[in-house]
Amino acid sequence: MTQVIADITMTLDGFVAGPDDGVEKPLGEGGERIHQWLYDSASWRELHGREGGEARSDGALVEESFERTGALVMGKRMFENGDGPNGWGDDPPFHKPVFVLTHEARKPKVQEDMTFTFVTDGIESALEQARAAAGDKDVAVAGGANAIQQFIKAGLLEELQVHVAHVLLGDGIPLFGRLGQEQIELEATRVMDAPGVTHLQFRLPT
Amino acid sequence: MTQVIADITMTLDGFVAGPDDGVEKPLGEGGERIHQWLYDSASWRELHGREGGEARSDGALVEESFERTGALVMGKRMFENGDGPNGWGDDPPFHKPVFVLTHEARKPKVQEDMTFTFVTDGIESALEQARAAAGDKDVAVAGGANAIQQFIKAGLLEELQVHVAHVLLGDGIPLFGRLGQEQIELEATRVMDAPGVTHLQFRLPT
Numbered sequence: 239m240t241q242v243i244a245d246i247t248m249t250l251d252g253f254v255a256g257p258d259d260g261v262e263k264p265l266g267e268g269g270e271r272i273h274q275w276l277y278d279s280a281s282w283r284e285l286h287g288r289e290g291g292e293a294r295s296d297g298a299l300v301e302e303s304f305e306r307t308g309a310l311v312m313g314k315r316m317f318e319n320g321d322g323p324n325g326w327g328d329d330p331p332f333h334k335p336v337f338v339l340t341h342e343a344r345k346p347k348v349q350e351d352m353t354f355t356f357v358t359d360g361i362e363s364a365l366e367q368a369r370a371a372a373g374d375k376d377v378a379v380a381g382g383a384n385a386i387q388q389f390i391k392a393g394l395l396e397e398l399q400v401h402v403a404h405v406l407l408g409d410g411i412p413l414f415g416r417l418g419q420e421q422i423e424l425e426a427t428r429v430m431d432a433p434g435v436t437h438l439q440f441r442l443p444t
Numbered sequence: 445m446t447q448v449i450a451d452i453t454m455t456l457d458g459f460v461a462g463p464d465d466g467v468e469k470p471l472g473e474g475g476e477r478i479h480q481w482l483y484d485s486a487s488w489r490e491l492h493g494r495e496g497g498e499a500r501s502d503g504a505l506v507e508e509s510f511e512r513t514g515a516l517v518m519g520k521r522m523f524e525n526g527d528g529p530n531g532w533g534d535d536p537p538f539h540k541p542v543f544v545l546t547h548e549a550r551k552p553k554v555q556e557d558m559t560f561t562f563v564t565d566g567i568e569s570a571l572e573q574a575r576a577a578a579g580d581k582d583v584a585v586a587g588g589a590n591a592i593q594q595f596i597k598a599g600l601l602e603e604l605q606v607h608v609a610h611v612l613l614g615d616g617i618p619l620f621g622r623l624g625q626e627q628i629e630l631e632a633t634r635v636m637d638a639p640g641v642t643h644l645q646f647r648l649p650t
Contacts, residue, residue: 250606250630250644251620252458268627390612400456402608404646406596406620406628414457414612421474422612424456429642431635438456438642440610 240372242365242394244379244386245303246413247273247401247435253410254383259315261322266410272403275435276300286331296432303399307334308375309368311361313385314340317354321347330354332380335371337364339385361388383413390442391419398424399439446578448571448600450585450592451509452619453479453607453641459616460589465521467528472616478609481641482506492537502638509605513540514581515574517567519591520546523560527553536560538586541577543570545591567594589619596648597625604630605645 248254249272256266265272276282280291281300294300310332317338320326329350330336336354339361347354357364368377379389389395400413424440431437454460455478462472471478482488486497487506500506516538523544526532535556536542542560545567553560563570574583585595595601606619630646637643 250646251623252618271627402644404630404632406623406630408623408625408627412458417457417612417614419614421477421614424610424612426610426637426640426642429635429637431632434632436632436635436642436644438608440456 240308240369240374241376241396242379242389243307243376243397243399244381244389244395245307245399245401246381246386247276247403248413249403249405249407249410251406251408252412252414253407254381254413255411256407257409257411259319259411261319262324264319264322264325268407269410271405272407272410275401275403275433286333287329294432296430296435296437299430299432299437303378306376307378308372309335309337310378310380311337311339311364311368311385311389312354312380313382314338315384316380316382321354335368336380337368337371339364339388361385361392361394365389365394383411383415386413387415387417390417390422393444395442396444397427397439397441399437402436402438404434404436446514446575446580447582447602448585448595449513449582449603449605450587450595450601451513451605451607452587452592453482453609454619455609455611455613455616457612457614458618458620459613460587460619461617462613463615463617465525465617467525468530470525470528470531474613475616477611478613478616481607481609481639492539493535500638502636502641502643505636505638505643509584512582513584514578515541515543516584516586517543517545517570517574517591517595518560518586519588520544521590522586522588527560541574542586543574543577545570545594567591567598567600571595571600589617589621592619593621593623596623596628599650601648602650603633603645603647605643608642608644610640610642 256269259266462475465472
């Protein structure tokens with residue numbers, strides 16, 4: 239049965255991107271460092287049709303994340319940064335249908351092996367469309383931080399996998415910020431250490 | 445040889461205390477939840493002369509933290525909150541000399557088995573006095589967040605152990621906030637999972 243998951247890397251000090259992100263610098267100042275473990279992974283590179291990279295002890299975890307995901311929901315800012323001149327270019331690293339949360343209606347953007355669909359009527363509608371596209375697989379909230387926070391606040395997120403990168407970035411976009419709601423107890427379902435990153439997987443109460 | 449360490453619990457969303465901390469609520473709103481794993485630990489309770497608690501898989505880690513520490517440095521706010529009417533009372537859970545960073549000179553406060561010494565001339569002076577008191581053991585920066593941040597920014601912290609509590613608190617006092625300096629690469633020296641908390645130990649570059 240479809241689970242609604244988020245799967246994202248943050249630094250030990252809680253950042254998913256560096257400061258001053260935008261179309262010029264999609265991940266903000268120094269933000270590439272955060273996700274470097276993934277870009278360096280031979281498993282990730284192979285899944286996205288790229289050569290090279292290193293065999294890592296968490297390769298199977300990266301493959302599992304990719305295989306279980308049938309569709310993604312993405313915030314507008316992540317889309318706009320990634321779709322810009324310094325972003326993912328003609329080959330976005332998703333290869334699954336992506337539903338973008340936005341306030342402006344626009345036609346779907348069709349890429350070689352996937353489509354960005356723009357959803358103007360909120361996260362529940364985006365989730366419903368992503369569920370339909372995902373079939374038996376899971377729906378992943380790709381990010382950014384704001385989209386993940388919206389799903390947590392709405393009680394819609396069922397699983398959260400945080401890859402804690404072993405670095406203090408010092409500034410940037412925090413994954414959680416001040417969610418401001420009642421405290422949420424998490425149930426750890428897997429903890430895995432790997433070079434440069436510790437993978438923490440949790441179930442959220444539903 | 446003496447190491448300068450910090451050893452503190454934060455929630456997955458990065459808080460070491462709840463919001464609105466003060467002498468009335470030393471750990472802020474809901475802050476007891478953060479440190480509950482430690483208070484529940486039979487090892488911690490025994491070290492601090494208290495009965496009860498549960499045998500936990502991380503008992504040896506708690507004992508190691510206590511045994512290796514010869515003296516502590518503490519921020520003024522943590523001291524004042526803890527020393528207040530709802531704080532630690534006549535039996536502070538340190539049992540080692542504590543050097544409190546403050547701007548107001550005052551005489552040492554002598555407790556049954558330890559003394560609070562007030563240091564008005566900065567963190568390097570506090571560290572020097574704590575080193576002298578620690579002998580061959582380590583100096584621990586007890587907290588709060590601000591004191592730990594000062595030691596990180598000054599490049600004085602050699603080891604950081606973060607106990608990540610499996611809860612999203614939603615608001616409070618962040619351990620790191622925006623340190624604002626150049627990024628700091630961390631070397632993981634131990635990762636240990638335990639009920640309700642994941643222990644991450646890092647070396648900082650010196």
